[in-house]
Amino acid sequence: QVQLVESGGGLVQAGDSLRLSCAVSGHTSGLETMGWFRQRPGEERVFVAALSWTSGRKNYADDARGRFTISRDNARSTMALQMNSLKSEDTAVYYCGASRNYGGGYARTTWYEYWGQGTQVTVSS
Secondary structure, three states: OEEEEEEOOEEEEOOOOEEEEEEEEEOOOOOOEEEEEEEOOOOOOEEEEEEEOOOOOEEEOOOOOOOEEEEEOOOOOEEEEEEOOOOHHHOEEEEEEEEOOOOOOOOOHHHOOEEOOOEEEEEEO
C-alpha cells in the first residue's frame, strides 16, 4: 500500500501563489507516475500535472502549463505543485495520485492506484 497526504491548500486572492505538497509513504517501490488532479463541485476529477518518479519527466494540462510547476524532493518522499498567478477558476479540491503504470496514460484518473484525501484551494476574485 502507498499512502498519500496532501497539504498546503487554502484561501488566496486572484494573482496569488500557493504551494501544495503530497507526502508519499508506504510501499513506494516501483512507483512510476505521480500526478495532480483537481475536482470542482459537480464536475469530474481532471488532470493538472504529472511527474515520472523515475525519469523526472513532467507533463501539464493546457491551463496549468506556464503557471504551475510540479516537482519532487531529492529523497523522493514529497511531491509539490507550485501554483502561480492563480485564477478563480483554479478553485477546486486538489488530489495527488500515484501509479506503478508506465506510459502515456498519466492524464487519466484510472491510471492511478492510490489517491490522497485532497486539499481545498479557493481563489477569490
